[in-house]
Amino acid sequence: MDIQRVGIIGCGLMGSGIAQCAAEAGCRVVVKEADEALLTKGLKRIHGAWDRSVAKGKVTEEQRGGWLKNLSGTLAFPDLADCDLVVEAIPERLDLKLQAFTELDQVLGPAAILCTNTSSLSVAQLSPALAPHRLPRLAGLHFFNPVPMMPLVEIIRTLATAEDTLTALRTFVQKLGKTAVMAPDAPGFIVNRLLVPYLLDAIRCAEQRLATVEDIDIGMKLGCGHPMGPLYLSDFIGLDTMLNVAEVMFDAYGEPRFKAPSLLRQLVAAGRLGRKSGSGFYRWEGEKRMEALPI
DSSP: OOOOEEEEEOOSHHHHHHHHHHHHTTOEEEEEOSSHHHHHHHHHHHHHHHHHHHHTTSSOHHHHHHHHHHEEEESOGGGGTTOSEEEEOOOSOHHHHHHHHHHHHHHSOTTOEEEEOOSSSOGGGGGGGSOGGGGGGEEEEEEOSSTTTOOEEEEEEOTTOOHHHHHHHHHHHHHTTOEEEEEOSSTTTTHHHHHHHHHHHHHHHHHTTSSOHHHHHHHHHHHHOOSSOHHHHHHHHOHHHHHHHHHHHHHHHOOGGGSOOHHHHHHHHTTOOBGGGTBSSEEEETTEEEEEOOO
């Protein structure tokens, strides 16, 4: 299958990033959101990214015009009916994802591929929402944040996923200019299975006053050659997202390394969610990280 028409469910940070990359790769992209305000906000984020690229001389007005023509938004599932691929990128709640897949199962053609961008749930958990004939077209397609910059995509195969589905997804990922790795259908897949315990350990170290927030981040950045420290990265991901992923993985594996630290729960309860809320381990002004905050 040559994937030309792509649907995205959800236009938050991840959904808008996937939509942006697909439109830039020449796909016709339809983004579906729950309400007009969320849709407008998501599309504005994409348009803003393209405007900045033009202002910096990275792309031409003509290129931006072509990308704009490739992108549209909707509030209705039936507007995705002719998509070759639909990628779900809504919050990590199984009930919401099952509801979306139930709606998609009713409107999509039989050859359409359905993917979830979940970072922690098992892809097979979405199977009950689909008719049996559609299960070979179900897979995971896990992008990383920020999607336009991150070059990796995990493709997750269930026991029912067909080989031609995987081939089409590998080709699609390559079309986006990214690299695909095959991951098992187990919570966390490859990257988060290794990354999440590291981030949670860093939060525990901050909780236990091993060092300041800044020194923990500087130590790991310069000592291990990481592009950013673990607490900075946690803020960037979103501390509420970190908590959700930790809870899913702890439930799945029962290992202490996946247990959310008390400090993480306290920060989320206080509304300090990281970059998205303006405060977490650091204070944020939009996309700019400022000083570390007391913990």
